[in-house]
Every structure is written in C-alpha cells, then in structure tokens.
Amino acid sequence: LTIFGFGSNVLTRLETPALLVGLVAIPVALSAMAPGVLPPRMVAQGLIWLVMVVGLYVFTGLSGVVSFGQNAFSLLGAYCTAWLTLNPFVKGSSMPGLWPLLLETSLPPAMSAPLSVLFAAAIGAVLGLALARISGEAATIATFSFLIVIDSVFSNWSSVTGGASSIVGIPLVVGLGASFAVAAVSILIAYAFQTSSVGVMLQASRDDAVAARASGVKVALCRFWAFGLSSALMALGGILQAHFLGVVSVDMFYLGATFMTLAMLIVGGRGSLTGAVVGTMLVSALTLSLRALERGAAIGALSIRLPSGTQEVLVGALMLAVLIGRRRGLCGLWEMKLPRRTTG
C-alpha cells in the first residue's frame, strides 16, 4: 500500500469501515438474491437497529459511560418525522394541539429527515452539556431518568403526540436499499469520529480517566461531542424506523428497545465498532428468527410456536452469559483488518 505514498494513511483509515460495510452487505446481497430464504424486511429491520447500535456505541462505547437513555433520541427523531411528514388532515384529528404552521405543512421525507435529526441533536446537545460533567453510576441513572421524562411527556401530551396510542400514516419510503445506505454511512461517520483526535482522546479517558486528564484531555468536551453525534445517529435510526413501519408509538422506544440495542452492543463488544456491527448482526438474527417462531412457523412437516417472552428471555440470557464469560464482549477491542504479513 505504501506505493501510494501519502495516500496510504487514507487507505489504512478506510480499511476497517470498508470491511465492516462489506460484512453488512453479505446478508443484504443474500436477501436481494433469495428473498424467499432471507426476507428483505428482516434484513432491513436489522440494518435499522444497526444504525441505532452504532449511535449508542459512539457515546457508550467510546466514552465508557453507559447510557440507558439514548433511545429517547430515536423517539424524538421518529416523532419529529411524524409531525413533519403526515398528511395535514390526519394531523388535525390525531394531534390537534400542534403548532398551526406544523399542522398545515407536510414535507417530503428528504427534507423532513435532516430537520428531525437536527431537532433531536439540538436536544441531545443541551443534555450532553449537562451530562458530560458526571460519570459512573450517577451518569447512568441520569440518562435513565431522562428516558423516563421523555417517555412520560410523550405518553401524556396527547394533543401534540397522540398520547399512548400509535400514530399511523407515515410515508413508507424505507426498504432494504435505503436502510443499507444509511447503515453504511453511519459506520463511516462513527469510524471517522473514533479515529479523529476527539475520538482518540475520548477513548483515552475511558481507558484511564486520571492519566487522560493529566495529559490535558478535556474529558467533558470530548464527551459532549460524542453525545451530540450519538443522539444524531440514534435519531437517524428512529427516522428510518418510522418510515419503515409507517407507525410511531412511545412504546417502540422505551425499555424494551433500550435493552435490545444495549444487548447488541454488549454481546459484540462495546469497545470496538467491529463489536457493535458483529453484535447487531448476531443478536438481530436471533431476535428476528425467535420472533418469527413466536408467531408460529412451519419447518418442513413440523410446526413450531414458541410462547411469547421466549425471545426476550433467551436474548437476556445470552447477554448475561457473554458478560460473565467475556466481559468485553465477543470482539473486545479488536477492529476488523485485512490479514498482514508480519515482516521484521
């Protein structure tokens, strides 16, 4: 690679994200070729989760501060999408308390998506400013409490959010292709952040807070940037989810979703982007196939129907087993790289 001289740096920086995108492309290609074997909707759902897990990784993985609240930003992104894209007629009946300006407009997804990301990221930036100051258990419980605040506001402010009932009629514009494209872009963004100077300082503060501070790392500032970027990526995942299902509800982004995204990150390994990607692929494959079995499926002459709750118990047990057996997850700190000849 050194033939390219100055170019080698860029190429080595692209190596890991390119390999990860390639890894993700395998199920996409499979399902595009044989939709009967691997349903495209399953793969698309997995890719949407991947965007959220990458978002979670950018904060929790790189800073070491566990957040139970990141899914609140997916909720914000999804609801903002609903506010911006729904047909004014539908909005008038389900959310009559909206701003008159919002009530009358209905934007195309290409315009509403960036606005929704901005909306969630702005709230994320304000919260991040406060959260960056604290660490450990206090920080985690604080993130948990803002998840509860957002959930409580959105389930009760019925005139603006439709309350606990779901909002239907969001344009169905996301399929396999769009979710793959967004997942690939978020992998690139996350890796670029991870290898930027802020990202490296953040990881230093995760591995040894005292040494990092002593070397002049401004921990709070690095965490603030990570939190902002993370909330933007989480919002992006929420927006995809809204356009994929056409439905938005508060429950979609509460404790169940928090657990699932966290499980994906932890099983793969929260210390590396490769871990986030591998964990998402494994856990979403497991989750989606168990869910299909809970609905009832016929394999050959055998028809199986698992009682509901099986999927949650098995994924939870897998996560505990990984935590106990391999605390850093399957990948640890390893990032995917091409095999190299080791020369003197």
Place this chain on the structure above:
Amino acid sequence: MQTIVNAISLGSIFALVSLGIGLLFGVLRVVNFAHGDFITIGCYALILPSAGAAATMGVGALPWPLVILGVAGAVVIVALASEALVFRPLRGADSATVMIASFSLSYVLQNSLLLVFGSRPKGINLWPNLNVPIKLGGAEFSSLQLIVIGATLALLAALGALIRFTRIGLEMRAAAENFRMARLVGVRANRVIGSAVALSGLLASAVSLMIVVQTGVLSYQIGLPYMIYGFVAAVLGGMGSLLGAAVGGFAVGAMTVLAQTFLPEPARPFRDAVVFSIVFAILIALPNGILPSHRARERV
C-alpha cells in the same frame, strides 16, 4: 390529615424499596435494576403453584404467618440465586459491566414471569378486610395504611439494630466502608454479601405484600414503578447511605402525594416528568446525592 397519612404510607413503601436498593449498592456496589422484579416475584409467589389464566391462591390461601414466610422465602431464594449466578462471577468488574448485568437480569426475570404466567393482569384478593376504610377525626383511611406505616417502622428499627449491634451488621458496615480492607481483617466476603442480598430480598418481599393487598392486581411489571421511585429515593439520599435511602423514600412519597394533591389538574399527568427532571438536575449538580456517604467520593 388524610394527605399526611397518605404521604407517610406511600413514603414507607418507597423507603423500603430504596433501602433494598441502597443496601446492595452500599455493600456490593451493585446498582440493582432487578429489585423491582424481586418485588414482582414476591407478588407472584402468592399464586404458586398455579399458573392458569385465573389467579388461584396457593401460598396466599395459607394462614398469614405462613403467607409472609412463603413470600419472603421465595424472594430471598431468587435474590440469593441472582447473586450466586450473576453478581458473584462479576465481582471486581467495572461499574458499567455490573450495571448492564443487573439491567439484563431484570429483563430476564421480568420476561420469565411473562413466559410462565402470561401478560394478562390477574385480579387477586388477599386479606380484603385490611382495605375497609376507618373514619378518624374527619379523615378516612384504611387499616392497611396504618399497618404499612407500622410494619415499615418496625422493619427500619430491626434493620437499624441489626446493623448497629450485631457482628454481621458490623461486618456489613466495614464492607461498605472499604471492602478490601474488611476482607484483610477477616470479614468473610461471601457471608456479608449473602446476608445483604437476603436482607434486600426480605425488604422487597415486604413491599410485595403491601402492594398486592393495596392494588389487588398481579402483573408482570407491577414492581417496575416502585423500583423506579425507589431509585429516585436512593439517589436523592446518596447511593449507599442507608439513612439517606430511608429519608429519601419518605421525601419522595411526600413529594408524589403533594404533587398529586396540589398540582393543577392539567399538569397532573406530567407528575413523573417533573419528578424525574428534578432527579436529573440533582444528579448533575450533586452527583453523590444530598446526604452523601463519605465513601462515595470517586477516588483517583
């Protein structure tokens, strides 16, 4: 008067929950998100060994001392099993790992209940004569509220005495102060941790009985709101400080009842949002709580 009794009896329940959480945090440094599920398990223990759609009392139909014993036994067994299977292998892991583990333990326990008992809430009628209202000087309350307050005070006194005057209490205090040092001077770690876990389970089972009699409903997430409010109380009181946890519980109970009584009608649904915004603000301003235990400082 009525408001005061309501506030104190709700505060008692929160105090018991937050003590259960605070005890584990103090001794094990485990932020136990599964505490709510311990409470739920205590509630379901009443209908053991039946799992049908309609709730039939199994344990719950026994005479009352046996009911208490059965519920407490079930919760303590689950708590000790969780300790042995999940928290013991993770001893020495960083706080993030332990928190994630307790979060997943909670998820597994909750969904196991869903798997076995189904998601439909069940009506259950335990000791109905405790809910009969009593009139006293213009106020109206149930004998249950008085029993809750009395039982909580008795439990607090017993716990206080245990921690203050017995050998195991002394060892627990030593372990909470400095676990490594305590082991070096001969405190047996697993015994201290085991008793803290068992005590925490006992407190959870007391809460189970109180809420089942009060609400008359069983559902697989019944413990969740109590756990969340107990957390608030434990955080307000300073995680790990037992006195703080009890005081925090009563404070949160008072705050909730007052908010319910005095907030203007349209704002009431946002009670939780208001309470948790306050928690968020307190955590940012005082990460160690209002009454921090002197151990809570992050050391270099």
